[in-house]
Amino acid sequence: MKTTVLFMLLALLASPLLRAAENPIALVIHGGAGTIEKSNMTPAREKAYRDKLRQALDAGYGVLEGGGRSMDAVIAAIQVMESSPLFNAGKGAVYTYDGHHELDASVMDGKTRQAGAVAGVRRIESPIALARMVMEDSPFVMLSGEGAETFARSRGVPLVENRMFDTEQRLEQLQRAKEKLERENRRGKDYQAAVEALPSPYKMGTVGAVALDRSGNLAAGTSTGGMTAKRYGRIGDSPVIGAGTFADNDSCAVSATGHGEYFIRYNVAADICARVRYQGKSVTEAADKVIHDVLWPTGGTGGVIAVDTDGNIAMPFNTKGMYRASRSGSKPAKIAIFKEE
Numbered sequence: 001m002k003t004t005v006l007f008m009l010l011a012l013l014a015s016p017l018l019r020a021a022e023n024p025i026a027l028v029i030h031g032g033a034g035t036i037e038k039s040n041m042t043p044a045r046e047k048a049y050r051d052k053l054r055q056a057l058d059a060g061y062g063v064l065e066g067g068g069r070s071m072d073a074v075i076a077a078i079q080v081m082e083s084s085p086l087f088n089a090g091k092g093a094v095y096t097y098d099g100h101h102e103l104d105a106s107v108m109d110g111k112t113r114q115a116g117a118v119a120g121v122r123r124i125e126s127p128i129a130l131a132r133m134v135m136e137d138s139p140f141v142m143l144s145g146e147g148a149e150t151f152a153r154s155r156g157v158p159l160v161e162n163r164m165f166d167t168e169q170r171l172e173q174l175q176r177a178k179e180k181l182e183r184e185n186r187r188g189k190d191y192q193a194a195v196e197a198l199p200s201p202y203k204m205g206t207v208g209a210v211a212l213d214r215s216g217n218l219a220a221g222t223s224t225g226g227m228t229a230k231r232y233g234r235i236g237d238s239p240v241i242g243a244g245t246f247a248d249n250d251s252c253a254v255s256a257t258g259h260g261e262y263f264i265r266y267n268v269a270a271d272i273c274a275r276v277r278y279q280g281k282s283v284t285e286a287a288d289k290v291i292h293d294v295l296w297p298t299g300g301t302g303g304v305i306a307v308d309t310d311g312n313i314a315m316p317f318n319t320k321g322m323y324r325a326s327r328s329g330s331k332p333a334k335i336a337i338f339k340e341e
C-alpha cells in the first residue's frame, strides 16, 4: 500500500503538468516613454494612468496564471491600453498632419518566430488583434493601409470610423505641433528638420507588452498611433519586426517605445536579443547598453521592456519617464511612471 502511494506521488512529481506549474511566468507592459515629470501631472491624472496600467497588467497576468499562452497575455494587456484614451494607441491615438489617425502594430511569437504587423491602418479598432491575424491567418508578415483593411474585412473584422479615435487632448496636441512646425518653417527649416526639432511629447507614446508563459514561450507586441503631425504615410518602428518588436525563445522578447526613426536604424529590439544570444549578456545588461550607450549618444530617445525565458525583466529608458508595469514569479506587481521609481 505504502509503496503504491509513494509510487503515485513520484509519478505526480515527475508529471509535466506539475513541472509546468513551477515554471516562471512574467509580464511587462509599457504605455510610452517621454517627458513625463511629476510636476506636469495632477494627482488625478497620475492615478488614472496607474489604475489603467494595473488593469492592463492584471488582464495579461491573469492569462498567464491560468496557464494561458504568452501571446494571449500580450494581446489582453495591450487591448486594455488600446481602448483607453490615455495612451497613444487605438482610442487616444495621435493625429496625422492632415487630421486623421493612422495606426501601427506588430506581434511576434518567440517559439516559432512567426510575426504579424499592420501599418497605417485607419479603420481598425484593435490594430494589435489584426497584427496577430496577419501572423496566424495570412502568408505575410506586414500589411499596410487599405490592403490591411481589406484583409480585415475578409476575415470578418468590422471596420470603424476613423473619428472613433478622436480625443480633445490629442487634437490640441496636433494644433500645438503644427504651430511649432510652422514657426520652425518660417525660420527656414524644412518639414523634416522641423519635426526633428519637436519636443519629445509630440514624438512619443505607444503601448506594448512582453510575456513569458508556463511553457517557457516568449511573445512580444506593440501598438501605436505613431508620431503627432506625421505625414506622407510615415511609419515608425512599432510595426517593424526587429526594431519595435522582437521575440525569440533563445534570447528574449522586447517591445520598444520612442523616436521610431532611431529605433529602426539601430534595429533596437533585435539588437538587444542578439546581445543576449551571442554575447551571453543578461537581458538587463543588453537592454541598458542599447538604450543608454547606443541610442542616447546618437540622439535616439525612448525605452524598452524586455523579458527572457527565466523570467528576468528589464525596463530601461533614457527619457524622463516611461509608463510601465511588471509582474513576475512571487514578486509583487510594480507600477511606475517616473525615473526615480
Ligand code: ASP
Binding pocket: 032, 033, 203, 204, 205, 206, 224, 225, 226, 227, 235, 236, 237, 238, 244, 256, 257, 258, 259, 260, 261
Ligand atoms: N515609436 C513610435 C513611433 O515612432 C512612437 C512611440 O513609441 O512613442 O511611431
